Amino acid sequence: DTEVTQTPKHLVMGMTNKKSLKCEQHMGHRAMYWYKQKAKKPPELMFVYSYEKLSINESVPSRFSPECPNSSLLNLHLHALQPEDSALYLCASSLLGVWNEQFFGPGTRLTVL
Amino acid sequence: AQKITQTQPGMFVQEKEAVTLDCTYDTSDPSYGLFWYKQPSSGEMIFLIYQGSYDQQNATEGRYSLNFQKARKSANLVISASQLGDSAMYFCAMRDNNAGNMLTFGGGTRLMVKP
Numbered sequence: 001d002t003e004v005t006q007t008p009k010h011l012v013m014g015m016t017n018k019k020s021l022k023c024e025q026h027m028g029h030r031a032m033y034w035y036k037q038k039a040k041k042p043p044e045l046m047f048v049y050s051y052e053k054l055s056i057n058e059s060v061p062s063r064f065s066p067e068c069p070n071s072s073l074l075n076l077h078l079h080a081l082q083p084e085d086s087a088l089y090l091c092a093s094s095l096l097g098v099w100n101e102q103f104f105g106p107g108t109r110l111t112v113l
Numbered sequence: 114a115q116k117i118t119q120t121q122p123g124m125f126v127q128e129k130e131a132v133t134l135d136c137t138y139d140t141s142d143p144s145y146g147l148f149w150y151k152q153p154s155s156g157e158m159i160f161l162i163y164q165g166s167y168d169q170q171n172a173t174e175g176r177y178s179l180n181f182q183k184a185r186k187s188a189n190l191v192i193s194a195s196q197l198g199d200s201a202m203y204f205c206a207m208r209d210n211n212a213g214n215m216l217t218f219g220g221g222t223r224l225m226v227k228p
Contacts, residue, residue: 033216042204042218043158056213088156092216098146098208099165102216104158 006091006105014113015081021108023074023091032074033102034066035090043090049074050096081112116140117207117219125225126195133180134190134222136205145209147188148216149179152202161203164188192224200226 004025013019023032030051035043048056049068057066063085065077074091088109092102116139126132138147149161164172164179172179180189192199205219 037156040202040221040223042221045215048213048215056215090156090158092158096214098142098144098210098214099163100146100208101148101160101163103160104150107156107158109156 004091004093004103004105006089006108008108009106010109010111012111012113013078013081015083017081018077018079020078021076021089021091021110023076023093023105024072025093025103026072027093027103028071029093029095029103030071031094031096032068033092033094034074034076035092037088037090037107047076078110081110083112086110086112117205117217119203119205119219119222121222122220123223123225125227126192126199127227128197129194131191131193132195132224134192134203134205134224136188136190136219138186138188138205138207140186140207140209140211142209142211145207147179147181148206148208149177149188149190150204150206151199152204152221154201158204162190195226197226197228200224 032049034046037043046060047066052068067075088107090107091105094102118137145166147164151159162174162177164181176193178191202221
């Protein structure tokens with residue numbers, strides 16, 4: 001199984017809502033990532049989990065809260081988002097080390113009204 | 114600090130012709146990996162090809178090949194026999210230990226294949 005899955009594919013939420021994005025992989029990867037991508041731009045790294053521990057937080061606002069319940073799952077909890085947070089949110093996983101590619105999920109298109 | 118530069122924001126290619134997408138990189142780490150990803154309009158990032166800094170030969174994967182010129186710090190992607198389905202954004206990316214082996218992306222090149 002060389003697939004990263006993400007749910008939901010699309011999400012529309014108001015600024016007062018609380019929602020969660022989910023990501024799952026069964027490749028035995030111990031590094032998992034959240035990226036945010038705006039239109040016509042490259043992905044921007046948000047968070048990195050290594051062995052289920054948060055290892056990198058790229059100065060992301062606290063309205064985004066990541067969680068890694070186990071080695072296969074990664075969640076991103078959303079609360080009190082702003083319209084400028086509307087973007088494609090990509091999850092990825094990889095083996096550790098510079099020689100290893102990251103495998104990406106299909107993404108969640110988030111619209112904040 | 115590492116940096117990836119893709120100088121071609123957009124390119125056209127005729128179907129069945131070959132096309133080269135440029136990528137230059139900068140790193141002081143002798144150990145690094147270079148990656149190319151394709152992103153169609155659906156949004157998914159699809160891994161295409163990889164080149165390690167110590168690899169002696171250029172990487173190839175089907176119609177994709179990587180023209181790796183280490184002294185020039187370039188890692189250009191060559192797509193042979195372009196197909197309409199190749200129309201997409203293409204990102205060059207690098208992992209090295211200077212950046213905690215995170216993936217750093219270039220700005221991307223939008224490729225459009227003409228019938």
